[in-house]
Amino acid sequence: MKRPFVIFYALIIYALAELTWWGYMLVHLQPERSAMIMGEGSTFVLVFLVGAISLHKSIKKERRLQDQKRNFLLSVTHELKSPLASIKLLLQTIQKRDLSKQQIQDFIGKSLLDIERLDDMVENMLLASKIDNRSYTFPKAEFNLSALVDNVVNRLQLNKCDLTQQLINAEIEPKIEITGDKFALTSVVTNLIENAIKYSGPCEVVDVRLYSRDNKIFLEVADHGIGISDNEKPRIFDKFYRVGSEDTRNTKGTGLGLYIVKEVLDKHEASIKVRDNDPSGSIFEVVFA
Structure with missing residues (x-):
């Protein structure tokens, strides 16, 4: 004790x-x-x-809460260090070696992916801070949700399958319009898809569906990964909450993604629930009434 x-x-x-x-x-x-x-x-x-x-x-x-904050700081340190080390190595290789144009383009592309990963993490932390401080007003306007989801999928989509890449299978009903905060909802879609990728095995398909039915809009993100136990499900939307310890966990993340998802959806009077996928994994279902 x-x-x-x-x-x-x-x-x-x-x-x-x-x-x-x-x-x-x-x-x-x-x-x-x-x-x-x-x-x-x-x-x-x-x-x-x-x-x-x-x-x-x-x-x-x-x-x-203090333990979760400690884990958050450990996680952020790892999340920052890993892509920065990768970018540094790629740029040093370009600088010191005589590479072909194709190799240089490939290295630059990989560097940009790491920069996007850093950008997503910084945006998450800034948005979570603004939500906590109640300084974010969630400005709403009508926009094309189908295009938003398609853009996020294309950005996160990896067409080759190896030990570090993922396949995203998207079924997006076209021309679905919604009134909301485009920036915040982009963060919702990004976090849900990245979360599915994060907890899936190599080369496991992540399914993304966007459709309308009975005057409601449905967004489903399904993975075939490790799944979520029933006793963990009520807490996964808590700030900083992650299963296990940062010292032993293999998956990346800060514990802010699903917290932001829930807070943003609450501001849009939308609901989210998680259920088990068959035979393994989880399905996150968002409903805009």
């Missing part, structure tokens, strides 16, 4: 012991008032215990 909890419980035990002793002394000295003393003592103990339990829960919540 950690030191703060040891001190906390020691104080609780001491206070209860003192209360019991003084109650005993009062009853012994004034036996005719024992009923009143016992009643008032019981009320005090009850209030004291309720306060102690509430304080205990607050301390545990704060400790959990």
Whole structure:
């Protein structure tokens, strides 16, 4: 048990012991008032215990939040270091070696992909900060959601399949119009697809569907990866929440993606739910009413 909890419980035990002793002394000295003393003592103990339990829960919540922030900082450090190291290596190779034009173009393309990854992460952190500070107003206008989803899919799509690349199978109904914050909803689509890619195995297909039905718009992102256990599902939209420890987790991420998704969708009066995919993986379904 950690030191703060040891001190906390020691104080609780001491206070209860003192209360019991003084109650005993009062009853012994004034036996005719024992009923009143016992009643008032019981009320005090009850209030004291309720306060102690509430304080205990607050301390545990704060400790959990601090652990999540620590994991977030570890994750961000890794997320920044990895693409920066990759970009540095690629540029040094271009600078020091006599490469063909095709090789240079290939290295530049890989560098741009890493830069886009860094840009997405920075945008996530900025948007999450603005949401927390309530400084983001979610400006809304009508736009083509089909084009938005198609653009995100094309940006994240990797046409070759090897140990580091993914295939995205998209079924996008054309000309679906929606009124909302285009920037924030771009972040929603990007985070859902990147999350599906992140937790899928190499060469596993990620399915993206956008369609309208009964005056509602549906966006589904399905993967065939590791899936999400039932006890984890209620917490996956919490800020910084990720399964396991950053010291042992192999998947990349900061724990902000799904938090941003839920907050943005709430502002658009849209719903999101997650269910198991068959035979493995998860399906995230967004519904715009």
